[in-house]
Amino acid sequence: MEPTVGYRAYHSRDGCRGHGCVRRHPGSQSQPLPGAGDSTVLTLRPHHLTDILTDYDPDREVKPWPSGNAVHVVTRMLADGLGQKVKFVIGPDDICRPCRRLQPDGSCERILDKHDPPEPIDEYNDRLDRRLLDFLGLTVGGKLTLREFLGIVNIRTPGIEVVCTHPTQNPKDKLNGIIRGLINLGIREESGESHSGNNE
Numbered sequence: 001m002e003p004t005v006g007y008r009a010y011h012s013r014d015g016c017r018g019h020g021c022v023r024r025h026p027g028s029q030s031q032p033l034p035g036a037g038d039s040t041v042l043t044l045r046p047h048h049l050t051d052i053l054t055d056y057d058p059d060r061e062v063k064p065w066p067s068g069n070a071v072h073v074v075t076r077m078l079a080d081g082l083g084q085k086v087k088f089v090i091g092p093d094d095i096c097r098p099c100r101r102l103q104p105d106g107s108c109e110r111i112l113d114k115h116d117p118p119e120p121i122d123e124y125n126d127r128l129d130r131r132l133l134d135f136l137g138l139t140v141g142g143k144l145t146l147r148e149f150l151g152i153v154n155i156r157t158p159g160i161e162v163v164c165t166h167p168t169q170n171p172k173d174k175l176n177g178i179i180r181g182l183i184n185l186g187i188r189e190e191s192g193e194s195h196s197g198n199n200e
């Protein structure tokens with residue numbers, strides 16, 4: 001059975017959806033990503049991070065998705081501390097790397113058939129990630145810690161939901177999810193102010 005919730009963002013139940021809870025369970029520590037080229041830097045599409053943030057809930061159990069993607073691994077990394085360094089890419093990333101839908105040529109086999117006209121998910125994702133990097137003032141290949149990235153997201157919230165809400169989502173729900181995720185990770189105060197302390 002699929003996890004009950006998670007990565008409601010954009011990916012289908014057999015695509016790159018899904019993470020759950022990050023409350024500490026035995027054996028639930030984050031693991032290195034299999035096959036990752038540089039074990040010290042995580043390579044990510046920026047929208048994968050904002051999607052995970054949107055659904056982040058420390059009381060939700062984290063489970064892998066059938067497609068084998070690494071959303072659950074990255075979700076646990078968030079819970080384990082925000083010092084992890086991330087390099088931003090437009091293309092397949094460390095979440096895609098173990099996914100069964102990733103093709104040998106680096107493309108994703110998914111087609112977004114609810115779009116009019118239907119389009120390959122890679123085309124949609126690439127557009128979205130370019131917009132998101134531009135909006136956040138970041139560049140392809142740039143490196144930040146998770147905390148630094150989330151700090152920038154916080155500064156651009158509200159507003160970011162206009163850029164990163166998927167067609168199947170409600171922008172208000174997206175915004176609320178992002179705010180809740182930032183609060184749960186200690187980046188944002190309930191009032192909307194940035195958190196001044198260092199929680200790492």
Ligand code: SF4
Binds near residue numbers: 096
């Ligand atoms: S290869 Fe990447 S984009 Fe495609 S379904 Fe898997 S995680 Fe999602």
